[in-house]
Amino acid sequence: MHNLMDKIYNSAILKALSLCLVVGTLWAFTFANEDNYQLVSTIPVEGKFMATDFLKNAYVITERNQVMKYDSVGNLVGNFSESKFGNPTSVDATSPFNVLIFFKDFATAVTTDMRLNTRRLYKLSNIGIKNIAAVALSHDNYIWIYDEDENRLKKINPNYEEIYKSLDIQQLVGEEVHPNFIIERTISGSHLVFLGVPNMGIMVFDMFGNYYTSIPNHSLQAENLTSFQIINDKIVYFFDGQVMVYDFFTKEISALNIPHTTHSQVVNIERGQLFLLNNKELKMYARTVN
DSSP states (O other), X not given: OHHHHHHHHHHHXXXXXXXXXXXXXXXXTTOOOGGGEEEEEEEEOOEEEEEEOTTOOEEEEETTXXXXXXXXXXXXXXXXXXXXXXXXXXXXXXXXXXXXXXXXXXXXXXXXXXXXXXXXXXXXXXXXXXOEEEEEEXXXXXXXXXXXXXXXXXXEOXXXXXXXXXXOHHHHHTSOOOOOEEEEEXXXXXXXXXEEETTTEXXXXXXXXXXXXEEEHHHHTOOSOOOOEEETTEEEEEETTEEEXXXXXXXXXXXXXXXXXXXXXXXXXXXXXXXXXXXXEEEEEEEOOO
16 A cells, blocks of 8 residues: 555656746846846754755755754744664755655664654664765665665665665776765666766766766866755756756756855755755745846
């Protein structure tokens, strides 16, 4: 019954996500200048990580190691503060109906509902996987992990079975690889997995864990990225005070003009809304139509 509900959720989410990402791209990449933004909300929060979803919710990991969920106008609508899993490392909000929270120190991931109530627990140490660099949600509500001991990208189902796994990535590239971020997105109809490797760039794999391509740091004109977004065929990331846009196919790169990034640590874009996080506050801006 649970698997059936996951499939129903997934089908609905993919349809909504496809539409929202198209709309989001049209909004996001027509930004012209700072005058096109209106401040929606300023939220006092000491944050160290942020994720957003296509419903324009923001998920902030605070300095007190809570996960706080804010809606599109800044209202607090969820709070995950379970300490038995350790300190949260990252949040994957690809699906607002099935949010993934990763706890690196305990090799554990938790999926939650929209109010951040626990739905499912992945304790990877139970199957001997103890050193995990990053975790992400897959399109079918399984999870992707990077196993640091084996240097492999793996897809794990709720029964702790390895569905797919990559080759040894360090052997593949001939140097040490220390990823810090994973995200799965659809590019031109294909599910691709993007692995962030700060000292190298972004490695891309197909839905079976097969290596596809790499985008080096020099092509991104950035380095040591902690996170990034995939919006349609664009990789969007925040570096050196700017939101950069890299076209996956044309390889062209550009910068977006956005307000007040001097002290921001994380910047995300969702459907015409801008989220800027520093260690004191979260600011939300809406793009205005002139």
